[in-house]
Amino acid sequence: xxxxxxxxxxxxxxLSIMVNYEMRDVILDIKRVVEENHFSPPDVRxxxxxxxxxxxxxxxxxxxxxxxxxxxxxxxxxxLPLKNVLLDNLNITEDPATTLLRLENLxxxxxxxxxxxxxxxxxxxxxxxxxxxYEETMTLCKEQIAVKDxxxxxxxxxxxxxxxxxxxxIAQVQHRSK
Numbered sequence: 001x002x003x004x005x006x007x008x009x010x011x012x013x014x015l016s017i018m019v020n021y022e023m024r025d026v027i028l029d030i031k032r033v034v035e036e037n038h039f040s041p042p043d044v045r046x047x048x049x050x051x052x053x054x055x056x057x058x059x060x061x062x063x064x065x066x067x068x069x070x071x072x073x074x075x076x077x078x079x080l081p082l083k084n085v086l087l088d089n090l091n092i093t094e095d096p097a098t099t100l101l102r103l104e105n106l107x108x109x110x111x112x113x114x115x116x117x118x119x120x121x122x123x124x125x126x127x128x129x130x131x132x133x134y135e136e137t138m139t140l141c142k143e144q145i146a147v148k149d150x151x152x153x154x155x156x157x158x159x160x161x162x163x164x165x166x167x168x169x170i171a172q173v174q175h176r177s178k
Contacts, residue, residue, distance in 0.1 A: 048085050055081055
């Protein structure tokens, strides 16, 4: 089994698009509420602080800027506090069908994320098994290399001894022939 076999069919790019689409809708709703209630960025900051949430004024302005719905924001630390205070706590309601659709999308996103997490965990297990096998193979190879090194050293020693004996015999033969 190859490590990539366990990855589900949804790609990270598709998941990112789904998450960004949901975040885009939330940002548009936040901007709509701010506009309808004529909140300024300092007003939004005050509302956040009253609920125990803290965001910098520049961050609030970036979220409320024109075209910000197409930017990437960290959902949990930036968008979620604004959503909780402006959309949830002010009892701003939206069309129930839209709410249901959003919940279904979020459920699908969560399911896909769980599938990805499970697949990545399984892939990590497979990679750990493969690493363990490689380590065993490397240990065995090192042992085999050590044995072969000893054999080569022994052969080198035998060859050196034979060459010395050969030289000694040649020298004896030459000495006798004189």
